[in-house]
Amino acid sequence: MSFIVELLPAFADNYIFLVSDRDLGLAMVVDPGDGEVVVRALKARDLHLSLILNTHHHTDHTGGNDLLQREYGAPVIGPAKEKSRIAGMSRAVGHGDIVTFSTLRGEVLATGGHTAGHISYYFPQLKALFCGDVLFSLGCGKLFEGTPAEMWESLKLLRALPDDTQVYAAHEYSEANAKFALAIDKGNEALKARAAEITALRKAGKPTIPALLGNEKICNPFLRADSTELRNSLIKGGIGAADADAAALFGLMRSAKDRFGGQKL
Numbered sequence: 001m002s003f004i005v006e007l008l009p010a011f012a013d014n015y016i017f018l019v020s021d022r023d024l025g026l027a028m029v030v031d032p033g034d035g036e037v038v039v040r041a042l043k044a045r046d047l048h049l050s051l052i053l054n055t056h057h058h059t060d061h062t063g064g065n066d067l068l069q070r071e072y073g074a075p076v077i078g079p080a081k082e083k084s085r086i087a088g089m090s091r092a093v094g095h096g097d098i099v100t101f102s103t104l105r106g107e108v109l110a111t112g113g114h115t116a117g118h119i120s121y122y123f124p125q126l127k128a129l130f131c132g133d134v135l136f137s138l139g140c141g142k143l144f145e146g147t148p149a150e151m152w153e154s155l156k157l158l159r160a161l162p163d164d165t166q167v168y169a170a171h172e173y174s175e176a177n178a179k180f181a182l183a184i185d186k187g188n189e190a191l192k193a194r195a196a197e198i199t200a201l202r203k204a205g206k207p208t209i210p211a212l213l214g215n216e217k218i219c220n221p222f223l224r225a226d227s228t229e230l231r232n233s234l235i236k237g238g239i240g241a242a243d244a245d246a247a248a249l250f251g252l253m254r255s256a257k258d259r260f261g262g263q264k265l
């Protein structure tokens with residue numbers, strides 16, 4: 001079996017992910033915010049769509065569901081806690097459930113915080129994590145419906161996955177995220193290297209996604225809220241508080257990033 005994971009750019013900075021089984025001519029799509037983008041890609045590759053996965057209810061992740069269901073009859077799998085907010089959901093899933101596409105098995109992880117019911121999909125055979133708007137390269141999603149503690153728990157869950165996991169984050173925010181990360185974690189050499197890589201990729205017009213989880217674990221400040229070095233750096237920078245636990249420190253970082261800007265969603 002040969003599977004291919006492709007990024008389909010949509011809107012200003014979204015990525016829709018197309019996973020195809022080229023032997024069978026079948027595809028699944030993750031977070032199709034724009035259905036026409038997906039239809040064009042499927043036609044160009046002569047693929048039939050057999051599954052739609054949604055991570056959360058935001059329109060830039062679900063807006064194409066309707067068109068794709070009509071064109072291909074593909075079922076939509078999405079978060080059980082957001083069933084009432086995603087029209088036409090065929091199957092509602094939660095933490096621990098398994099989704100299947102061809103011979104692939106994907107594990108559903110509860111990753112609330114950006115939205116209350118947000119889920120992620122981890123496919124061990126592909127070494128691929130589809131994490132919607134929870135984890136970005138060098139950043140994380142905004143807390144629209146959750147608390148810092150909930151988001152920190154979600155990020156810890158993702159951080160526990162193997163280092164060789166490819167992180168398919170749904171937005172190209174890496175350049176802006178790198179600016180903030182470098183401002184608060186000045187001594188981090190691995191971060192400097194990743195930031196330079198991001199600059200070079202963007203200069204060449206290439207995506208910075210997927211990101212390697214093992215590298216994010218040492219570079220992404222939002223995965224390092226329990227690091228002593230980062231804590232000290234945040235206190236020196238006037239963001240951290242000595243008595244804050246990791247979840248609170250994460251929340252202070254997230255608020256500082258909101259003020260810093262460069263991230264819409």
Ligand SMILES: [Fe+2]
Nearest residue numbers: 058114133265
């Ligand atoms: Fe979102």
